[in-house]
Amino acid sequence: MHARAGIIAASFIGLLALTGCSGGASAASGTDSASKELVFATPPGTDDPEEQQIMADLATMVGESSGRTVKNLQPADYLGVVEAVRNGSVDVAVLSQFSAALAYKTESVDPLLVWGASKEPASFCLTRTDSGINIPADVKGRQVAFVDPGSTTGYFMPKSLLAKAGLTDGTDYKSTFAGSHDSAVMAMVNGNVDVACTARQLYPTFLEKKVFTEDNVKIIAKSDPIPVGISVVVRKDLDEQARQALKDKLPALMAGNEKVAKTLGLTGEPTTDPEFSTYAPLVDVAESVGVDLEDLR
Numbered sequence: 001m002h003a004r005a006g007i008i009a010a011s012f013i014g015l016l017a018l019t020g021c022s023g024g025a026s027a028a029s030g031t032d033s034a035s036k037e038l039v040f041a042t043p044p045g046t047d048d049p050e051e052q053q054i055m056a057d058l059a060t061m062v063g064e065s066s067g068r069t070v071k072n073l074q075p076a077d078y079l080g081v082v083e084a085v086r087n088g089s090v091d092v093a094v095l096s097q098f099s100a101a102l103a104y105k106t107e108s109v110d111p112l113l114v115w116g117a118s119k120e121p122a123s124f125c126l127t128r129t130d131s132g133i134n135i136p137a138d139v140k141g142r143q144v145a146f147v148d149p150g151s152t153t154g155y156f157m158p159k160s161l162l163a164k165a166g167l168t169d170g171t172d173y174k175s176t177f178a179g180s181h182d183s184a185v186m187a188m189v190n191g192n193v194d195v196a197c198t199a200r201q202l203y204p205t206f207l208e209k210k211v212f213t214e215d216n217v218k219i220i221a222k223s224d225p226i227p228v229g230i231s232v233v234v235r236k237d238l239d240e241q242a243r244q245a246l247k248d249k250l251p252a253l254m255a256g257n258e259k260v261a262k263t264l265g266l267t268g269e270p271t272t273d274p275e276f277s278t279y280a281p282l283v284d285v286a287e288s289v290g291v292d293l294e295d296l297r
Helices: 003-018 049-066 078-086 097-105 152-164 181-189 200-208 240-255 258-264 276-288
Strands: 038-041 070-073 092-095 110-114 123-128 143-146 174-177 195-199 217-222 231-234
Touching (some): 038 049, 049 092, 049 240, 049 258, 078 092, 078 097, 092 097, 097 231, 097 276, 110 240, 110 276, 123 200, 152 181, 152 195, 152 217, 152 276, 195 200, 231 240, 240 258
Parallel strands (some): 038 092, 143 195
Antiparallel strands (some): 092 231, 110 231, 123 217
């Protein structure tokens, strides 16, 4: 599945996953009360129970900071999260960097908080030690598993890495979207693809969970750091009381939880109500690999 087809499929899956899940969200009224339930969405990650618990803890923090009950959703893909916030099915969401840039550029959400960039590589591209692949140039003629069309660490950053090596998706190598980080890695481990690209911070987890070992899987490349951190966004007509409470209280709660802070790569204090210029470097990365964020709608 090439990028454009995968984008359409992933968006459609995300919409199906969210159909009928509006819960307490109101897309048009804008008349939220202090007792109204908030629907909170986290981006897809892995099926690991520990990570799922981290996302549940994050939902609890949204409830504590807003003073409201919270319903937690985890849509099937990143673009599904964007669409759910845009159509009012979700009130608050954590978005990956490119998903946030897309959502902001298309006026689908209001960003409340954005954290600074990390200095660590965003992504690792992995292969089996017996694959004959040692450097990015060796990926030519091979099959690569990316994660999701809206994934920063599982698509945009590693695709940029391969582009810098002179490789064009669909011409120099074939790609597919696995749907999640662990699915991409398992496809590589099982020999269904030659390379899997995933988030750097998940690599130790895969080793710890014995998904693979350093003897049978090797890192062939590390991407550049992401120029922007993670974002918390809200639907455009969410009431001001909820917005302000989230801005005032949520950052400290997130930073105070070591596992949440590590998983999301939180760095320093977030910027509140960021301008689009904050996300401009991400647009440059997308354009460098031939993807217009407007096309991802």
